[in-house]
Amino acid sequence: MNNGFLGAETRFKKPPSETLVNSAFAYELECSRYVMKGLSIADLAHVMNLSQDEVIQPDVALALIKGLQDVHLRGTDVIPLDPAVGDSYNNRDKYLQSELPALSGYIHIGRARREASTLAWQLCCREKMLNVHKALTKLVATFNDVIAQHHTTYMADFTYLQHAQPTTLAHYLQGFQMPLTRDLDRVENALKMVNQSPACSGSVNGSQIPMDRYRIAELLEFPAVIEHTRDAMWAPDMCLDLMLPLNSIMTTLDRVSEEFIVWNSAEFAYLELDDAHTRTSVIMPQKKNPYGLAYIRGQARALNGTMMSLLSCNQTISGQPDNRLYAYGELPRAMDYVEQCLALFEETLRAARFDKSQLAKAAADNFIISTDLCDMLVKHAGLDNRSAHKIIARAVRNALENAQTKLTLSAVMTAASQLAIVLPAISQDVFDEVSNIPSLIMLRQGVGSAHPDSVKSLASKTARRISLAEDYANELNFEHFEQRFLNRVNEYIAFLEGQCER
Structure with a gap:
C-alpha cells in the first residue's frame, strides 16, 4: 500500500488517482517556491508558541525546534516535491516525518493545514508587496527627476491622438x-491588510488548546491579528486588497507605455528609446522595436x-x-511581474531621449491655441x-478651406462678422500673448496647471511623499525579517536549554 499520502491506512483505503495527482495536486504544488520558506517559519513559530503556553514539554520543544531550525537552514530545495504526496504542506510534512520521526506530529497540534499555508502565503505576500512599494517609490522619484528637466519643453497635448492644447512635457x-x-x-493599505496574523485560529x-494569538503575531512581526478566527482562515477581501493596487499600477504603466510606443514611431519621433530597452527585428535590420514597453503592455492585460x-x-x-x-x-x-515592470519602466524612462525640437514643432501648430482664443x-x-466657440471654430474652418495654417486676429474678426456676432475690439498685444506658447503657458495660474x-x-x-514612502519601507524592513526571527529562535533555544538543565 502507498503510505506516502495523507490519510493512508486511516480514513482512506487507497491513494489519490493518478489523474487527480497530475492535475489538481500538481497545480497546487506549483506554489511551493512562494510558500515553502514561510511554512518553515510558521512551524518554528507555532512550536515556540505551544512551548510557551506549556502545551508541549521543554525537552520535546527543544529537540523539535532544533530539528526544525536545522531543516530551515538547509533551505527549501532539499525537500522533494511529489504531487502524489499532495500540496506543499504535505510534502514538507512527509520530509519532516523522515527527518524528525518521533517529533513531527507535535507540529499539527491546534493548527489546520490551511492556517499554516495561509500564514506562509501572507509572509510571502507582505515581503513581495513591500518590494513592489520600493520599486514604485523609485519610479515616482525618477519621474520627478525627468520632470525637472522639462519645465520649458513645449509640446502639444492630445485627446484622441489629436492636438488639443499646448503644454509642457513636464x-x-x-x-x-x-x-x-x-x-x-x-x-500601503494592502500591506496593512496582509500584515495581520491569522495564526492560532484552530x-x-x-481551539481548546491554549495558544496566545498575540504572542505569535509579535514573534512574526505582525502588528495585529485578524481577530475573528473563521475570517482569518479565508479573508476573501485580502486577495482583492492585494490585487487592486497591482492592477492600478499596471493600468498607468500600460497607458504611458502605449503612449511612448506611439511617440517612438517615425510618424511622431518625439522619443527615442535606449538600445538597452529595445529589440531588433529578425528580418528588418533597420528596426529597433520597443519590446520592453510591449512587454509591460502585455503584462497589464494578463494581470x-x-x-x-x-x-x-x-x-x-x-x-x-x-479562495486560497x-x-x-x-x-x-x-x-x-509588477515589480519587474516597474523596474523596467523606470530604466526606460530614465534612459529615454525626448526630442525637444520635434515636440516644439507640434506645439507650433497654430490651431492648438483655439481653446485659449475662446x-x-x-x-x-x-x-x-x-459664442466664442462658434467664432473660433468658424475661423479654423475658414483657414482650412483657404489652405492656411495660422489663425490671425483679422481671421477671428472675420469669422465673428460671418456669424453676425458683435465682437468688441481686441488688441494685437492680447492676441499675441495667447499666440505665443511660452507666454500662454505662463497665463495658466491655477493649481495643478502647466505653469x-x-x-x-x-x-x-511628491518629493515629500517619496520621503514618507522610503521611511515607511525602512520601518517595515521585511528584507531582514527572517534573520531577526532566527535570532529569536536561537534565544529561545538557549532559554529551553537552561530549563532542561535544571
Missing part, C-alpha cells in the same frame, strides 16, 4: 506620475485576467479551497463661451 509626464503616487497609498472557530480569476475564486461559500488554492501562486507571481474672447470681449511654478510645487509635494 506637466504631461506629471499626469502619469500622479496616479502612481496615489498607488503608494493603495499599496480550524475555523478557535486583468488574474484579477478576475481571484475575484471569482473568492466568491465561493463554506470555505471552498478556491489559486491565490497561493497567482498573487505572489503577479507581484513579481478664453481670450470670454476674458477680453465679454462673450459667452458658446512651471505649479508643476514645481506639485513635484515638491
Whole structure:
C-alpha cells in the first residue's frame, strides 16, 4: 500500500488517482517556491508558541525546534516535491516525518493545514508587496527627476491622438506620475491588510488548546491579528486588497507605455528609446522595436485576467479551497511581474531621449491655441463661451478651406462678422500673448496647471511623499525579517536549554 499520502491506512483505503495527482495536486504544488520558506517559519513559530503556553514539554520543544531550525537552514530545495504526496504542506510534512520521526506530529497540534499555508502565503505576500512599494517609490522619484528637466519643453497635448492644447512635457509626464503616487497609498493599505496574523485560529472557530494569538503575531512581526478566527482562515477581501493596487499600477504603466510606443514611431519621433530597452527585428535590420514597453503592455492585460480569476475564486461559500488554492501562486507571481515592470519602466524612462525640437514643432501648430482664443474672447470681449466657440471654430474652418495654417486676429474678426456676432475690439498685444506658447503657458495660474511654478510645487509635494514612502519601507524592513526571527529562535533555544538543565 502507498503510505506516502495523507490519510493512508486511516480514513482512506487507497491513494489519490493518478489523474487527480497530475492535475489538481500538481497545480497546487506549483506554489511551493512562494510558500515553502514561510511554512518553515510558521512551524518554528507555532512550536515556540505551544512551548510557551506549556502545551508541549521543554525537552520535546527543544529537540523539535532544533530539528526544525536545522531543516530551515538547509533551505527549501532539499525537500522533494511529489504531487502524489499532495500540496506543499504535505510534502514538507512527509520530509519532516523522515527527518524528525518521533517529533513531527507535535507540529499539527491546534493548527489546520490551511492556517499554516495561509500564514506562509501572507509572509510571502507582505515581503513581495513591500518590494513592489520600493520599486514604485523609485519610479515616482525618477519621474520627478525627468520632470525637472522639462519645465520649458513645449509640446502639444492630445485627446484622441489629436492636438488639443499646448503644454509642457513636464506637466504631461506629471499626469502619469500622479496616479502612481496615489498607488503608494493603495499599496500601503494592502500591506496593512496582509500584515495581520491569522495564526492560532484552530480550524475555523478557535481551539481548546491554549495558544496566545498575540504572542505569535509579535514573534512574526505582525502588528495585529485578524481577530475573528473563521475570517482569518479565508479573508476573501485580502486577495482583492492585494490585487487592486497591482492592477492600478499596471493600468498607468500600460497607458504611458502605449503612449511612448506611439511617440517612438517615425510618424511622431518625439522619443527615442535606449538600445538597452529595445529589440531588433529578425528580418528588418533597420528596426529597433520597443519590446520592453510591449512587454509591460502585455503584462497589464494578463494581470486583468488574474484579477478576475481571484475575484471569482473568492466568491465561493463554506470555505471552498478556491479562495486560497489559486491565490497561493497567482498573487505572489503577479507581484513579481509588477515589480519587474516597474523596474523596467523606470530604466526606460530614465534612459529615454525626448526630442525637444520635434515636440516644439507640434506645439507650433497654430490651431492648438483655439481653446485659449475662446478664453481670450470670454476674458477680453465679454462673450459667452458658446459664442466664442462658434467664432473660433468658424475661423479654423475658414483657414482650412483657404489652405492656411495660422489663425490671425483679422481671421477671428472675420469669422465673428460671418456669424453676425458683435465682437468688441481686441488688441494685437492680447492676441499675441495667447499666440505665443511660452507666454500662454505662463497665463495658466491655477493649481495643478502647466505653469512651471505649479508643476514645481506639485513635484515638491511628491518629493515629500517619496520621503514618507522610503521611511515607511525602512520601518517595515521585511528584507531582514527572517534573520531577526532566527535570532529569536536561537534565544529561545538557549532559554529551553537552561530549563532542561535544571
